[in-house]
Amino acid sequence: MNTLVIRSLLTALARMGVAEVCVAAGARNAPVIAALMESEGVKLWNFFEERSAAFFALGRILANRAPVAVLTTSGTAAAELLPAVIEAHYQGLPLVLVTADRPRRFRGTGAPQAIEQKELFGPYASSCLDVEAGASLSWPTRTNGRPLHINLCLEEPLDTRQPGIDFLAHPGPKPPKPPKPPTFTLPALPTAVLAAGLSPEEAEAAAPVLSKLGLPVFAEATSNLWGARTDLRHLLHPADDDTLSGLDTRHVLRLGGVPTSRWWRDLEDRTELHVSNLSRQPFPGLARTQNVVNLPWTALEGLAGHRLPAATVARPPFANLPPLSEPSWMQTLAERLPAGAQVFLGNSLPIREFNRVVPAVAGGMRFLANRGANGIDGLVSTWLGASAVERESWLILGDLSALYDLAAPWVLPQLPKGNRRLVVINNGGGKIFAQVASLRSLSREARHIIENRHRVRFGPWAELWGMPYVQATRPDHLDRLPEGPVLVEVLPDAA
Numbered sequence: 001m002n003t004l005v006i007r008s009l010l011t012a013l014a015r016m017g018v019a020e021v022c023v024a025a026g027a028r029n030a031p032v033i034a035a036l037m038e039s040e041g042v043k044l045w046n047f048f049e050e051r052s053a054a055f056f057a058l059g060r061i062l063a064n065r066a067p068v069a070v071l072t073t074s075g076t077a078a079a080e081l082l083p084a085v086i087e088a089h090y091q092g093l094p095l096v097l098v099t100a101d102r103p104r105r106f107r108g109t110g111a112p113q114a115i116e117q118k119e120l121f122g123p124y125a126s127s128c129l130d131v132e133a134g135a136s137l138s139w140p141t142r143t144n145g146r147p148l149h150i151n152l153c154l155e156e157p158l159d160t161r162q163p164g165i166d167f168l169a170h171p172g173p174k175p176p177k178p179p180k181p182p183t184f185t186l187p188a189l190p191t192a193v194l195a196a197g198l199s200p201e202e203a204e205a206a207a208p209v210l211s212k213l214g215l216p217v218f219a220e221a222t223s224n225l226w227g228a229r230t231d232l233r234h235l236l237h238p239a240d241d242d243t244l245s246g247l248d249t250r251h252v253l254r255l256g257g258v259p260t261s262r263w264w265r266d267l268e269d270r271t272e273l274h275v276s277n278l279s280r281q282p283f284p285g286l287a288r289t290q291n292v293v294n295l296p297w298t299a300l301e302g303l304a305g306h307r308l309p310a311a312t313v314a315r316p317p318f319a320n321l322p323p324l325s326e327p328s329w330m331q332t333l334a335e336r337l338p339a340g341a342q343v344f345l346g347n348s349l350p351i352r353e354f355n356r357v358v359p360a361v362a363g364g365m366r367f368l369a370n371r372g373a374n375g376i377d378g379l380v381s382t383w384l385g386a387s388a389v390e391r392e393s394w395l396i397l398g399d400l401s402a403l404y405d406l407a408a409p410w411v412l413p414q415l416p417k418g419n420r421r422l423v424v425i426n427n428g429g430g431k432i433f434a435q436v437a438s439l440r441s442l443s444r445e446a447r448h449i450i451e452n453r454h455r456v457r458f459g460p461w462a463e464l465w466g467m468p469y470v471q472a473t474r475p476d477h478l479d480r481l482p483e484g485p486v487l488v489e490v491l492p493d494a495a
């Protein structure tokens with residue numbers, strides 16, 4: 001019974017286009033792991049814990065845009081996937097969750113390792129297939145760009161003598177026929193574009209359209225427009241809050257993901273300002289509905305035919321960055337990132353500070369971030385997944401973010417050779433909260449707790465995973481990084 005259902009699961013995965021599986025083993029999923037190991041044409045990554053496995057899978061999807069599966073055993077092992085599933089939901093990524101389970105009759109009994117796994121991911125999975133050996137099966141043939149949960153109930157004995165399949169014998173799904181582009185009008189008002197969260201392919205498609213429109217474009221690093229082949233430099237502005245404060249507009253055309261800036265959040269109350277969202281995701285990124293229009297990504301084609309007046313942009317006053325301060329370090333990093341590198345930006349201050357200095361980057365860079373739910377968890381794992389076949393890949397993240405993902409480097413020995421630079425900006429806590437005006441009136445003790453101030457240093461973390469470690473207190477400490485993976489701990493001067 002198990003053999004039949006496992007074979008049919010693997011065939012279904014192959015037909016969905018899954019060619020990589022991240023496994024975290026237990027006894028319950030061991031038969032599936034055995035079958036995968038007997039299979040051809042599928043890459044396995046192995047993990048001792050499921051959170052990293054799921055975020056790593058997310059990174060693989062970000063890099064390849066193909067579905068990747070993560071396989072867990074039963075019980076809380078399955079629950080460990082939730083944060084990555086939420087991130088995949090908001091980014092529209094096809095993360096396939098295969099959770100081994102005890103047979104259905106164990107549900108609600110409190111029997112060992114039997115929890116309520118069916119529908120465990122609630123609204124964050126497009127559907128949950130609760131599959132039991134012996135029952136008739138109907139598998140989906142595509143993931144539709146969303147997380148999909150397959151809960152696989154296996155009977156004992158958990159026989160690990162399982163045959164594999166040839167994944168390559170089952171070609172993945174044909175790309176869906178693109179829906180007809182919509183016809184739409186846009187308000188004939190002074191307009192600025194806000195762009196974020198575009199894959200390099202989406203950026204290449206958007207760049208000629210933006211060039212035709214000739215409007216000012218406030219482009220975050222993750223818009224991937226700064227290095228696009230169509231040169232837009234004359235239209236581009238950094239999308240940090242200082243620069244946005246000089247924008248006077250009546251209409252915002254938002255391309256791609258939800259912007260990072262405070263300026264965007266404040267649009268919630270500026271209801272007179274029109275917003276047109278053009279995104280692969282269905283989320284408007286604002287709760288207000290007045291003067292907000294949502295267009296699918298296929299509207300991009302039609303955009304080039306529109307003529308809209310340009311918004312006016314005043315340059316922000318020149319800000320002198322104190323040397324060795326955190327913003328100044330970001331400038332240094334932006335200038336030193338090697339051309340063509342992949343760069344993953346951590347949430348909180350790193351992505352915001354980098355957005356200010358992005359004009360300094362060399363050509364051909366590709367930027368990524370987890371901006372679906374803006375979590376500071378799973379960032380190292382997601383980056384490692386995205387970096388898997390890169391020669392040069394950088395992660396820039398905060399210290400608390402790094403502390404969330406201490407197990408992530410487990411997978412390093414499984415990755416092909418590459419210069420992976422893990423840069424922790426250690427400012428001794430969640431310093432973003434020191435910038436929140438409403439928190440400044442709190443007592444010192446309260447701010448201590450909110451910022452989680454600490455004196456942790458990251459050298460021992462590097463040692464734990466056998467990574468070379470560089471402590472950087474001056475830019476020239478970045479001059480000669482060794483080949484291969486390196487942990488760089490930047491200690492900025494306190495502002």
Ligand SMILES: Cc1ncc(C[n+]2csc(CCOP(=O)(O)OP(=O)(O)O)c2C)c(N)n1
Pocket residue numbers: 347348349350374375376377397398399400401402427429430431432433
């Ligand atoms: C999983 C998760 N928990 C909590 C938060 C709320 N949060 C946002 S930023 C932040 C502090 C981040 O600290 P750090 O990574 O050191 O970056 P810094 O603020 O110093 O740039 C926290 C706790 C979050 N975004 N995600």
